[in-house]
Amino acid sequence: VGERPASRRRESAHVGHHVDRMESMPPGKKRALVTGAGGFIGHHLVSYLRRQGYWVRGADLRHPEFRPTEADEFVLADLREPGVAEKVVEGVDEVYSLAADMGGMGFISANHATIMKNNSLIDLNTLEAARKARVNRFFYASSACVYPAYRQNITEVVGLREEDAYPAAPEDGYGWEKLNTEHLCSYYREEYGLPVRVARLHNVYGPYCTYDGGREKSPAALARKAALAEPGGRMEIWGDGMQTRSYCYVDDCVEGIHRLTRSDFPGPVNLGTERLIAINDLARMLLEIAGKPGVTLEHRPGPQGVRGRNSDNALLRAELGWEPSTPLETGMAATYHWIRSDIERRAGTVQAASEIVRVGDPGA
Numbered sequence: 089v090g091e092r093p094a095s096r097r098r099e100s101a102h103v104g105h106h107v108d109r110m111e112s113m114p115p116g117k118k119r120a121l122v123t124g125a126g127g128f129i130g131h132h133l134v135s136y137l138r139r140q141g142y143w144v145r146g147a148d149l150r151h152p153e154f155r156p157t158e159a160d161e162f163v164l165a166d167l168r169e170p171g172v173a174e175k176v177v178e179g180v181d182e183v184y185s186l187a188a189d190m191g192g193m194g195f196i197s198a199n200h201a202t203i204m205k206n207n208s209l210i211d212l213n214t215l216e217a218a219r220k221a222r223v224n225r226f227f228y229a230s231s232a233c234v235y236p237a238y239r240q241n242i243t244e245v246v247g248l249r250e251e252d253a254y255p256a257a258p259e260d261g262y263g264w265e266k267l268n269t270e271h272l273c274s275y276y277r278e279e280y281g282l283p284v285r286v287a288r289l290h291n292v293y294g295p296y297c298t299y300d301g302g303r304e305k306s307p308a309a310l311a312r313k314a315a316l317a318e319p320g321g322r323m324e325i326w327g328d329g330m331q332t333r334s335y336c337y338v339d340d341c342v343e344g345i346h347r348l349t350r351s352d353f354p355g356p357v358n359l360g361t362e363r364l365i366a367i368n369d370l371a372r373m374l375l376e377i378a379g380k381p382g383v384t385l386e387h388r389p390g391p392q393g394v395r396g397r398n399s400d401n402a403l404l405r406a407e408l409g410w411e412p413s414t415p416l417e418t419g420m421a422a423t424y425h426w427i428r429s430d431i432e433r434r435a436g437t438v439q440a441a442s443e444i445v446r447v448g449d450p451g452a
């Protein structure tokens with residue numbers, strides 16, 4: 089990487105207003121655009137691609153929440169605008185399309201129109217911009233939410249194979265949009281020759297993720313609850329906790345995204361793990377990691393999503409000769425320790441601020 093001072097490297101431009109500040113790109117390096125680079129997976133992918141020697145532009149509505157981006161250039165951009173998508177795609181060889189309006193079950197199940205409208209606009213604009221710019225590769229992040237509920241209504245599910253997406257009955261709003269864009273991607277490949285790669289991501293988790301506020305996913309929410317639980321106290325679980333999932337560590341996810349994008353296989357292909365675990369068992373694993381095994385699980389009504397979901401990785405193994413391998417215990421420990429330290433950091437910030445107030449308080 090042509091080293092420039094970190095402060096300059098992390099400058100951001102607002103497309104439309106300051107597009108002239110988008111920096112010139114070094115010749116001889118592969119250049120990638122990551123959309124959704126302010127989000128959880130996107131900001132990890134930016135770091136991964138830089139380590140692979142890419143020049144990387146990140147684009148998002150916002151900067152990463154928990155640590156500075158490692159992108160060579162970060163552009164604040166609303167991809168619902170076609171002209172903005174064209175600007176951010178300018179000059180890159182590969183596009184990694186991860187931008188999406190999304191969140192945990194609570195958010196996804198209550199905002200169908202907003203999610204479908206925003207994500208359709210983002211995806212169509214990014215694809216069309218990539219076609220016009222004739223990029224060498226286009227990666228699209230689809231989701232396990234494209235699979236029909238009727239294959240996920242028991243806890244002891246068999247892994248979902250790619251063809252199980254049909255007859256189609258995906259998750260409302262979010263899932264339908266993902267399935268529609270999978271088709272759009274394959275039409276762009278067939279009709280325009282755009283080299284598209286599509287992966288269906290399954291429950292990605294890891295450090296530097298949203299862990300509160302309503303958009304957090306189950307591993308982050310459970311890790312937060314485990315960190316905050318009183319030893320010997322209670323921990324709240326939505327539903328009966330028997331619902332099952334498989335989880336993919338974020339380092340494996342970004343490696344899989346890159347491997348698929350470099351491969352000749354267009355997808356769609358599952359990108360997840362085959363280790364099925366009940367939410368109750370995941371909660372107990374996190375309490376064990378937290379050193380609070382005496383905490384009791386308390387079940388409350390709440391949105392739960394499908395009853396059981398697992399990935400079948402046969403196609404992934406056949407096409408890439410690879411699959412995610414980080415043990416769940418290892419990934420969950422890393423996630424838990426980061427969330428706990430961030431909760432402590434925030435608490436420290438609040439305490440420091442209240443000390444400042446006390447110092448200035450004339451009555452003190």
Ligand code: NAD
Nearest residue numbers: 124126127128129149166167186187188229231289291292
């Ligand atoms: P995230 O919410 O952390 O990141 C998405 C980013 O997109 C956010 O930073 C958001 O600001 C940005 N964005 C939203 N609207 C935008 C707009 N109009 N213009 C530009 N940027 C915009 O989500 P994530 O977990 O990092 O997921 C990344 C991708 O992977 C998404 O497409 C998601 O649907 C897909 N996916 C994720 C999971 C998972 O478990 N996290 C599972 C399946 C699929």
